[in-house]
Amino acid sequence: MKEGKQQGFGTRAIHAGQEPDPATGAIMTPIYQSSTFVQSGPAEHKGYEYARVSNPTRTALEGNLAALENAQHGICFSSGVAAIDAVLKCLNPGDRVVASNDLYGGTRRLMVHVFERFGLSFEFIDLTDASALEPHLGDDLKLVWLETPSNPLMNIIDIAAVSERAASVGAQVAVDNTFASPFLQQPLDLGATLVMHSTTKYIGGHSDVVGGAICTNDDWWNDSLRFIVKSAGAAPGPMDCFLLLRGTKTLHVRMERHCSNAEAVAHFLNDHPLVDRVRFPGLPNHPGHDIARRQMSGFGGMLSFTLKGDRMADAVTVLSNTSVFSLAESLGGVESLIEHPASMTHASVPVEERRRIGLDETLIRLSVGIEDVEDLLADLDHALAQVTG
Numbered sequence: 001m002k003e004g005k006q007q008g009f010g011t012r013a014i015h016a017g018q019e020p021d022p023a024t025g026a027i028m029t030p031i032y033q034s035s036t037f038v039q040s041g042p043a044e045h046k047g048y049e050y051a052r053v054s055n056p057t058r059t060a061l062e063g064n065l066a067a068l069e070n071a072q073h074g075i076c077f078s079s080g081v082a083a084i085d086a087v088l089k090c091l092n093p094g095d096r097v098v099a100s101n102d103l104y105g106g107t108r109r110l111m112v113h114v115f116e117r118f119g120l121s122f123e124f125i126d127l128t129d130a131s132a133l134e135p136h137l138g139d140d141l142k143l144v145w146l147e148t149p150s151n152p153l154m155n156i157i158d159i160a161a162v163s164e165r166a167a168s169v170g171a172q173v174a175v176d177n178t179f180a181s182p183f184l185q186q187p188l189d190l191g192a193t194l195v196m197h198s199t200t201k202y203i204g205g206h207s208d209v210v211g212g213a214i215c216t217n218d219d220w221w222n223d224s225l226r227f228i229v230k231s232a233g234a235a236p237g238p239m240d241c242f243l244l245l246r247g248t249k250t251l252h253v254r255m256e257r258h259c260s261n262a263e264a265v266a267h268f269l270n271d272h273p274l275v276d277r278v279r280f281p282g283l284p285n286h287p288g289h290d291i292a293r294r295q296m297s298g299f300g301g302m303l304s305f306t307l308k309g310d311r312m313a314d315a316v317t318v319l320s321n322t323s324v325f326s327l328a329e330s331l332g333g334v335e336s337l338i339e340h341p342a343s344m345t346h347a348s349v350p351v352e353e354r355r356r357i358g359l360d361e362t363l364i365r366l367s368v369g370i371e372d373v374e375d376l377l378a379d380l381d382h383a384l385a386q387v388t389g
């Protein structure tokens with residue numbers, strides 16, 4: 001980045017990492033749909049060689065995402081879980097990882113069902129109180145993996161407080177920042193070493209691409225993660241990188257609308273007689289509200305809620321009676337989605353564990369899109385009205 005005062009988020013979102021194409025002046029970074037790049041001589045490495053290692057469209061995206069996370073380095077992957085996979089591949093057998101217990105289901109699946117077989121050990125704990133980390137500190141602790149806001153319970157973790165404790169034993173903190181997006185939260189500024197995104201979600205924003213990224217200021221992690229992309233091959237294609245670059249240009253505008261719509265939906269549900277508990281960090285009664293206010297610049301577009309009476313049939317009624325909200329996994333797109341974590345996104349979390357963390361069978365998760373808010377409220381009002389006592 002150029003020296004001097006840093007440009008604002010929106011300006012960086014639109015311009016960072018990208019220059020008009022030197023050959024043609026094209027203002028959009030071209031989709032460099034090429035697997036290999038011609039060399040000027042056998043020993044003269046100048047830039048690009050082979051597209052698993054790097055590709056100019058991907059480089060532009062990496063520069064763009066790094067600028068949005070206030071990072072020196074961005075490394076892109078073919079999916080969010082491929083990004084997590086690459087981080088874990090940089091650890092060694094015997095290393096211990098502490099992870100927050102309310103995680104994207106696929107993250108936990110990867111940790112337990114893939115990496116435990118390779119000698120890493122994982123402890124899943126409630127990190128909403130940062131001091132809970134203390135009994136888990138030790139020399140073999142290498143990484144603390146956390147999600148905030150978490151999926152699907154919307155728990156908030158104090159990134160600075162966890163980072164400080166982890167640093168006391170030389171462990172590093174990685175934050176899955178998918179729910180907040182870099183517009184609302186910059187974990188590296190709060191002491192994390194790695195920030196991860198499923199770019200599939202808010203960064204892409206249009207439900208048309210799957211991708212992942214890690215941003216960091218740490219040169220060792222940058223080199224190690226690039227070595228993993230090159231060696232293990234989870235590289236994103238140029239078309240996907242182009243779509244993500246297109247997505248980031250409107251991230252700041254979309255997020256503002258996601259936030260205001262979600263806030264209105266949260267208040268509507270909170271006041272609804274059939275709704276038991278709304279989990280949204282923007283509600284003053286949310287246990288993580290004060291921390292969220294400190295470390296986020298807005299509360300995001302995600303929320304979850306339960307119905308009074310705890311009847312599964314009632315949740316199914318709501319899930320089957322929306323029409324603007326579509327019943328689907330995933331999140332972060334312009335369109336509103338509704339889903340049932342216990343049977344969909346978090347079905348791979350064992351039942352006892354789901355009970356322990358409060359992931360009830362009747363929990364409903366919303367990804368609030370950027371449609372007109374009146375239509376979203378009317379849709380939920382209608383679906384809730386179908387629930388009979």
Ligand SMILES: *Cc1c(COP(=O)(O)O)cnc(C)c1O
Nearest residue numbers: 079080081104151178198200211
């Ligand atoms: C979707 C998601 C992932 C996994 O990303 P993919 O792009 O689907 O591989 C990881 N973390 C969170 C919070 C997610 O929502």
